[in-house]
Amino acid sequence: MNQITLVSRRSFVLGTGGLAALLALPQAASANEWQAALEGLVGTSSPAEGRVDLAMPEIAENGNVVPFDVTVDSPMTDADYVKAVHVVATGNPTPGVASYMMSxxxxxxxxSSRMRLGKTQEVIAVAEMSDGSVYGVTTTVKVTIGGCGG
Amino acid sequence: MAAKPRVKAPKSAAAGEIVTIKTLVRHAMETGQRKDADGNKIPRDIIHTFVCTVNGKEVLRSNWESAVSANPYLAFPLKIDETSEVVFSWTDDQGETVSTKKTITVA
Structure with a gap:
């Protein structure tokens, strides 16, 4: 009798676990997905540190509208400028946020712009310089209400 | 996407001055993740490209994904060396493009 109770409880737990997995759709991107997205954009998933500043709120109450500012330390002359800046949200269903081709x-x-964040996650900004070097920075944002609809 | 975009730019600048441009365009930026009341997926409809040209030369081009918030806001600097005609355009998944123009005069 005792054993029967145990088994049924386990199957109940498994059952709810499966249901929770179904309800969790749309699923956030896995680590491989955002790394692949980053590699597709800049050719590396591990940019050098420094030169890029990503300003975002530490806690975002509304994930639908999270302001961000990306600033890259560059003279922006014809000889030395930022070719592109890419923003990637590691925990969103589609990790890419935006790319800015600069001149x-x-x-x-x-x-400066505004992005959607589905949940608490790390946001990455990377900059491609005119000499081919790549710099990046990571910021963690806590999200109270997710911004991916439902 | 018929609404006229809003762009805030100075009317004049000193030669070589870096001015800040602020843009806002009305768009739902439908992500393609949401479902309607019957459980059908609402298809993605976002602005995917923004372009800013100064006197015909492209200065900033931006590609957006569905993670860009509804009614996209974008602010960026421009270095104004001479009187410039600045054109801003946004293109969405329906293939519709809206544009607006500002003139910044260098005295």
């Missing part, structure tokens, strides 16, 4: 005509390498 010296901007004068400064900075952009």
């Amino acid at each position: 010296p005509g901007m004068g400064e390498a900075t952009v």
Whole structure:
């Protein structure tokens, strides 16, 4: 009798686990997915540290609208400028957020926008320089209400 | 995406001055992840490309994914060397493009 109870409890737990997995759709990208996305953008998933600043709130109450500023330390001259900045949200169903193809005509390498975050996660900003070097930075954002709809 | 985009830019600048441009365009930026009341997926409809040209020369091009918030806001600097006609355009998944133009005068 005791054993029967045990078994049924286990199957109950397994059953709810499966259900939870189904309800969790859309699933967040796995580590491989965002790394693949980053590699597809800049050719490496481990950029050098420094030169890039990603300013975001530490805690985002509403994941639908999370402001961000990316600033890259660059003179933005014809000889030395930022070719592109990419933003990747590691925990979103589609990890890519936006790419900005820049030019010296901007004068400064900075952009501000707003993104959606599905859950608490790390956000990565990488910069491709005109000399081919790649720099990146990672910021963690806590999300109270996710922004991927339902 | 018929609504006219809003762009804030100065009317004039000193030669070589770096000015800040702020843009806002109305768009639902439907992610393709959401479902309607009947459980059918709502197809993705986002603005995927933004381009800014100065006197016909492309200065900033941006590719957006579904993680860009609804009614996309974008602010960026421009270095103004001469009187410039600045054109901003946004293109969405329906193939629709909206554009707007600003002139920044260098005295």
